[in-house]
Each structure stands twice: as structure tokens, then as C-alpha cells.
Amino acid sequence: MSLDLDRAVLLPIDMQQAFDDPKWPPRWNGQIDANGLALIRHWRERGRPIIHVRHDSIFPDSTLHPASAGNRHRPGFEPQGDEPLVTKGVNSAFIGTDLDLRLKRLGARHVVTFGISTDMCVSTTIRTGANMGWDMILADDASDCFELPDANGKIIPAKAIQAAHVATLGFEFCRVMKTGELLAA
Numbered sequence: 001m002s003l004d005l006d007r008a009v010l011l012p013i014d015m016q017q018a019f020d021d022p023k024w025p026p027r028w029n030g031q032i033d034a035n036g037l038a039l040i041r042h043w044r045e046r047g048r049p050i051i052h053v054r055h056d057s058i059f060p061d062s063t064l065h066p067a068s069a070g071n072r073h074r075p076g077f078e079p080q081g082d083e084p085l086v087t088k089g090v091n092s093a094f095i096g097t098d099l100d101l102r103l104k105r106l107g108a109r110h111v112v113t114f115g116i117s118t119d120m121c122v123s124t125t126i127r128t129g130a131n132m133g134w135d136m137i138l139a140d141d142a143s144d145c146f147e148l149p150d151a152n153g154k155i156i157p158a159k160a161i162q163a164a165h166v167a168t169l170g171f172e173f174c175r176v177m178k179t180g181e182l183l184a185a
Contacts, residue, residue, distance in 0.1 A: 005185055007110060012050070012053065013053045013122050014116050015074045015116065016073060016074060016116070019144075025148060025158075027147075028144065029144040032116070036077065039139060040076070049083075050083045051102055052084070055121060056087045093125040094125060094128040110134075111135065113125060113136060116143070116144050117143070117144060118143040118145045126169055137175045138170070139182055140176050
């Protein structure tokens with residue numbers, strides 16, 4: 001399918017302050033905010049639709065719980081004007097929300113995603129969206145992962161987790177593009 005960015009909705013996923021809390025493991029992508037903000041600016045300048053996604057944890061002790069300061073958007077990632085916000089309590093932005101209906105009402109053909117974290121909520125949203133028939137696109141350099149321990153407790157570097165998930169997503173579920181490619185398209 002050819003890419004028509006005038007029919008593409010930008011979907012920033014879980015760009016929240018919680019992920020800077022020391023409770024979370026280290027991440028690798030120092031350019032996530034700059035690249036994500038460049039995409040948002042580009043979409044806004046062209047009047048293209050943006051639907052923001054925020055994770056609202058049901059667990060009171062979570063840094064993503066609505067009562068926690070970490071639940072807030074990272075600076076610059078807050079919805080502006082009439083940009084809608086979809087809140088979710090699970091990994092996929094399509095589960096238990098009206099995201100699919102919103103995309104249909106906008107006449108979208110493509111869904112451009114980025115956010116935190118690539119291997120969890122971004123991946124699950126992309127996989128669900130692809131299974132529902134959406135042309136999903138991942139801006140991989142505007143996404144990030146955490147380093148995590150494997151089953152034996154050995155730390156897997158965040159960049160390795162990112163690479164594996166981007167490869168899997170790109171093989172089966174989405175197109176993978178760099179921020180610069182999307183800005184130039």
C-alpha cells in the first residue's frame with residue numbers, strides 16, 4: 001500500500017513521565033523525545049490528526065496510576081486543542097477503547113506509532129491494529145525499550161530488546177520507518 005500521510009493518524013503511545021522514575025529499568029534511546037516531538041510538530045503544522053494514548057494503571061502503587069505524577073505526559077507530548085486522548089488500562093490501545101472507531105471516523109488508512117515501550121504497549125498496539133486490518137507504521141527511532149533480565153537473571157540490553165522487537169514487528173505487522181523518512185515523505 002502506498003503511503004499517503006494525509007490519511008495517516010499519528011499515535012503517540014504512553015509518552016508519560018513515569019518512565020523516568022528510578023523504579024523503571026534503564027532505557028537506551030536518548031533521542032526519543034526529540035524525534036517524537038518532531039513528528040508531533042510535523043503533524044500539527046500540516047493539520048493531520050493526532051490521537052494521544054495514555055496508560056492509566058488500575059494499580060494504586062503504579063507510577064502510571066492516574067493519581068501519580070508519573071501518569072502525566074512528558075513535556076511537549078500533551079494533547080493540544082481538540083486532539084483526543086485515548087486512555088487504556090492494558091497494553092493495546094485498541095482493547096477496551098474506541099480507537100478503532102475514531103480511526104474509521106477520520107478516514108484513516110495508516111496509523112503511525114511511536115512511544116514507550118517498543119516491546120510492550122507499542123508492540124501490542126501495532127500487532128492488534130495490524131490484525132484488525134490497519135496499515136501500521138512504527139517510527140522506531142522515536143520509540144524506546146527498557147533493559148530487562150532474562151529467565152536466568154542475565155540483563156538483556158535495552159537496545160537488543162529494541163532490535164529484536166523492531167525486526168519482528170517489521171517482518172509481520174508493520175512498516176518500520178525513521179523519523180526523518182516520515183518528515184520527508
